Amino acid sequence: VKEKECRVLVLNYRTKSDDGKWAQNGIVATVVNGEAVPVVQSRITDACFNDVVLIPMGADKVFVRSSTGDDVLAIVNSAAEFFKLVFSNRMRWD
Numbered sequence: 001v002k003e004k005e006c007r008v009l010v011l012n013y014r015t016k017s018d019d020g021k022w023a024q025n026g027i028v029a030t031v032v033n034g035e036a037v038p039v040v041q042s043r044i045t046d047a048c049f050n051d052v053v054l055i056p057m058g059a060d061k062v063f064v065r066s067s068t069g070d071d072v073l074a075i076v077n078s079a080a081e082f083f084k085l086v087f088s089n090r091m092r093w094d
Helices: 017-024 037-046 072-078 080-084
Strands: 027-031 052-058 061-066 087-092
Touching: 027 072, 037 052, 052 072, 061 072, 072 080, 072 087, 080 087
Parallel strands: none
Antiparallel strands: 027 061, 027 087, 052 061
């Protein structure tokens, strides 16, 4: 009789400092009125924020980051009136 070997694979992920810095430079936001992410991305690009990138997180949440690696919160705060039109909630990624 052969015994069956049972192995359990446990994935272990350790955050690297680069990953943490990348996430901390972004924000999590809620898209206003449930608009499609590509539509919101087009509006942001049309407003000449070419380095602001949206990453869908599911439902109406997006991760907003800068493609140049800058702190996106500073960019959003500098044009707060515009970004209030596309995002209802904005918060730093913790």
